[in-house]
Amino acid sequence: MKPAVPMFTQWSLVRRSLSFFWRTHATLALGIAVATAVIVGALVVGDSVRSSLRGLVLNRLANIECLLQARTFFGAQRLDGITNGITAGGPDDAQAAVAPVIYLPNSTIESLHARKTLRASGVQVTAVDERFFKHLAADAALDFPAELLEDQVVINAGLATELRVTVGDEVTLRVGQPKGVPADNPLGRRDESSKSIPRQKVVAILPDRGIGGLSFLSGQSVPKNVFASLETVQDVLEVNAQVNAAFVFSDHPSQAVGDSDASWCDELNQQLRPNIEDYGLKLERHRREFPNENETSDQDSASNASAASDMVYDYYQVSSDELILDEETSAALMSVLQAHRATRQITYLANSIRKVSPLAADVNPARTLASIRAAEALRRERRRMEISVEFTVGASLGLDSEPETRMPLSREVPYSIVVGVEEESSELGLPSHVAISDEEIYSPYCWINSWLAEQISAEPGDWIEVKYFQPETVDGKTVEETVVLNVAGIVPLTEPARGYQRSRPAIYDKPPSVFNDPNLTSSVPGVTDQDSISNWDLPFELKLKDLILPVDDVYWNNHRLTPKIFMPYRTASSTRWFGSRFGRTTAIRIPAASVDENSIREEMEEALLATRGSHGLVFRPIRQQQLKAASGTTPFDMLFLSLSFFVIVAALLLVVLLFKLGIQKRTSQLGMLAAHGFTTQRIRGTLLRELALVAILGAGLGVLLGLGYAKLMIVGLESWWIGAISERFLSFHYAWQSLLIGAVAGVLASLLAITLSLRKLSSASPLSLLRGEDPDAMRTRRKRNHVSLWLAGLGALGAMALIFAGLGQTGMARAGSFFGSGMLLLASALIAVRQWIEAGAFRSNARSGGLLALAWRAIGRNPSRSALSLGLLSVASFLIASMGVFRVSPSASGYGGFNLLGESAQPIYQNIGIASVRSEVIGQEAGKLAATSIVPLRTRRGEDASCNNLFQVSEPTILGIPDLLQQVYDLAPGTARFSWAATENPDRPWTSLDGRGRGTKDDPIPVIIDQNTAAWSLKQGASLGAIVQLDIAGQTIYFRTVGLLSNSVLQGKLMISERHFQYLFPKISGYNTFLIRTGQFQSIDMVSEVLENGWGDVGLDVTSSAQVLQRMLGVQNTYITAFQALGALGLLLGTFGLVAVQLRNVVERRSELALMQAMGFSRDRLSQLLTLETALLLVGGLLIGVLCATVALVPYVIETGPQLSVLSPLAMLAGVLVVGLLAAAIAVRSATRHPVLQGLRAE
């Protein structure tokens, strides 16, 4: 009878093997599961971080899609109807709605708690009205009260906690003043930079998540938010119905990058038509007729002009609320107004004027007007060159000082106006008032009015001396300059019949001249509205009050700010005179005869559109920008893959080890297959099919484990490793793609490892396989020995070379040297040890007898297994032992000896580094700061580019470094300095910033950055000479790295010279960042308290530099901790692998062990023997790793001294050793429980 034989295929064989060897496969699958779990876990952590950041953005922006954040206040009515007809490009056809708001991001808030004032700075105040509530998504609006009445505020929970306030408490807000005359201009206000809004009642406290966390900066830190009544804030700031920001809401807000059509903002920007007032400009018409009309300044009265009158002057004038038109605005306006014969003028205040006798140098033939005109072309060229270097040498270049004094020939006329006008201005006709020849006129020259000529008895050809304040303050202080001018001519001034009164201009009975025009001077609050010069309210002291004579008051009464001196615009607007970084023009004058106001207004508004980006009068897709920043964050998946690298390697080594253990059991089977005609490929193919299925099963399990592993890591990041992410905001999230990628990667990595270890099997002969010989043991030893020993020797040599190369290196070069040399050493050591085992060193030791000798011999029994176990353990112990060295502690070199760091919400315009300035502001308290050094830094606030910020940063904070910083070090050579990773000038590193640069691609600005910021946040500029390209306020600026700080408190910021700072950001006045060094015996707390109390109104916040640095270094240290922890996990995995190997050994040697028992070995003694074998490998592996780490760390120890933190790694290694030994002992004990007879039967 023949039996029925079922179908039998390759897959049948695979199936049978899978089920028969399920135990072996299960352990293998577990190893693969671990490798997969680690990969999946890392990817899921990346998913979670990205998703959480995205969630954070969506949450805190509620349904805000676009933002307009202007530099000046503008009419809210400009936004009326702007969103009509605009729908988003998405499928939902979302409807847009706009809410005008006042957004003041750098405010301060105070509360009174237990009779103590608690203050929080860096507060965002958003003043809103019913439009905000109407358009805010319903779910976000839930936390708000139904309406926000006058004197009511809503704050977020974080701020409430900091201020210790609850609902019903009152707080005081301090907000920045609307922009006016730049504070660094002598006429700018420096004494008051904030306004108080007292007694604001907290009516609700919002959670930090959601709209309570509203922030337009890319960063995960929780902002301090206050929502106030728009009307209240408008009243306090005296801006009427103006706002400085607008939120655009969408009823279907975008949820991901690309969801929203970018053209949405473009459409809004096309709809938005700012008028010239929105740019802080004003257009006025000035006309004077005689005899029938008075001077007028508005069109209504101008239209009533009588046809019979003679026109004295009639022109339009464009001027700025900030007194000076910036160059961009001036150029934009002139581009359209030049066609209407517009001319520029610059008006300035002279402190005093008097007639003097000239010096010989003044009367230089080369400086005559004739010579100048003859060389006009050349002069133009020189002027261009002058402008190009002005910004590199800076405004601090004063006029040539004159050591000799000129003899005064008249009284000093105080406080007069000098105006620079373009000579081509035909209306004034200055050239016609030249009374002497060109050969007699010396440059610089001027015209004076007849009143002044009379006062100082000056005639054409005479010399007058003019004293004025430099147009930019130095360290917040005015600096007086003295110049002489040659009088080229005298212009007529008519005295009025009746002078000015507060509400009425002067009245003339004789024809006034074009020079009877006080409008040539822009209005200055506190000056042009005063009755007497003595009443002028200026930001500086009127020291020359005593010089004011009744006749000067009469001039004021009759002519107000009518200029007494007229100069060529070209001279006056130069930065050597009255031009400055703020601009060179105070007004643009357009003859009214040939223009219509509406048409030039339209033309100007059209031209100004090109400048609205720098005024912030554009909508930007804030939601999309933030979503993009959230998605382009630190690649946490890659980071955790790197951190988990060793766990993956350990798991894969474990897979190889388990596979080898499994396959060794089946060697003779494979030999039998070969004997029956199976080709090597077919045998390998059959095995791989089988193992692929195991790998797929393992990977499937790994995906589940990976999800758990990711959850664990997220718990770690939210607790033990919070230093890496700064804030608790993470939530668990995974993408299917990550699971798939992780699973495929796990399968492929495992199969690759298995395939590589199968190579040896392929080269084995069928006969040796049949005999059950270990493929690893089959080799031509002599040949391999030579190659291996050569390799080990070369590796050791290479390691030594790298160690020497690492001496004196820093940063990445040192890390590269360390890891390179360490890994080479480790590889060499492992190759050498393997050769040692194979050469029989372990067998020869058996002669000495005893358990130890038997254990040695057992290790030599399977060199491949032993070497693999040693490798697994040594790599892990190397990493654990060495990583701790890279842990950084805050040191004085991290903050350059400045042990306090100050930041003010509003700029401080005075240089509080000067003791006298401190005394002026805070009086006697300043005495406590006598030994304190303060270096104030100009600051353009941007995003935090330190490692604490997980968002992709595009506009980091920029600091302007004054020369003072280097001088502080020059004066005290022994003090702690900043630690540099690289610098172009090791002796005086901060002077590297002084090189030229205009911020263009060809001429980048020198910059110093913290190395970590350059390498990780900006991902550019991490080496000397590297170019950093940033888009700042819509303009691309190029920087060149001239220095890299190492682990500094200035992390996250870009440092450029103060001069370049002023060139790049001319409108930023004052200082916001302060490096503070306390005196030797001064208490940090006392200094902080004095400073914070003294400048509390501007929200000065002083913190210990060590604390700030600790927080920043915490990121790096946390990663090291995580790396070590994961390394320890890998090591534990390796230890369990080792135990598995030993168990397998026990099984293989069961008969041998039974024989030993039969010979009288007790079970305990056998256990001791087997545990000793494990212990030898465990200790050997750990030792090899630790020794290699020690050698590789030599350069570090030589340079920094023996400050290694060895306790933590040693404790970790000891822990692993104990756990390993325990596991081995337990496993061995259970394995040796088999009865003796059973073991002998196995034989």
Add this chain to the structure above:
Amino acid sequence: MGAVLNNLANRVVPVVSSRPEFLSVLRVPGSLMSKLVVHNLSKQFQSTAETLHVLEGVELEMQASDNVSIVGPSGCGKSTLLYILGTLDNPTGGTVELDGSNPFKLSAKQLATFRNHSIGFIFQDHHLLPQLSVAENVLLPALAQGNANDELRERAAQLIADVGLAERSRHLPSELSGGERQRVAVARALLNRPKLLLADEPTGNLDADNTQRIAELLFALPSRDETMLVVVTHSEWLASQAKKQLQLKDRCLQPV
């Protein structure tokens, strides 16, 4: 009779080789013209200290259906000779020709095919795959070149029946006795109708009854397919069952 069969084969083989489906019905045993010629075969092993000469000037010639037993003391090189004949090991000198061709000149892949088609092995340790049933173990050589087709399954069933294990075809090796396992190994070795069957101490682990049973199979089944048989054994009784008895002495084969 041989000439007639040869004639028939010359006519039939070209036809069946173009129509594989006929093969199962008409296939003339592969050993129809089989001839094994071993000439001046030598084998040396190189150790660090000396050269060990195991075989020298071995001569052997066999025709289809021949069976030969080789005896000799342990370590004399019997198994080495067997493995060389089975192409599992290489000779140091001399030639081995099966049907006029030298298998040692084949590539690794061709050699595997050669072993699969022309050689059958029976080891002292049966080397059955513990995860496979009796039937699957017998069919295992079929997987070397693809999957087991109906003809081979039929032949496997026949062989299992021939070795007396029809009732146990679904059993795993662990459920069989030592003798039964060796019978499975015999059936497996004959699945592809090899020209040469090599048995290395096939009864080394068996008792007398099982030895006798295996001997019957060994000398009966191969001859049915005109397969040549070489048995290496310590068993004088088993050796005596062969048509030709040789001993390996002084590194070469000599008549007993």
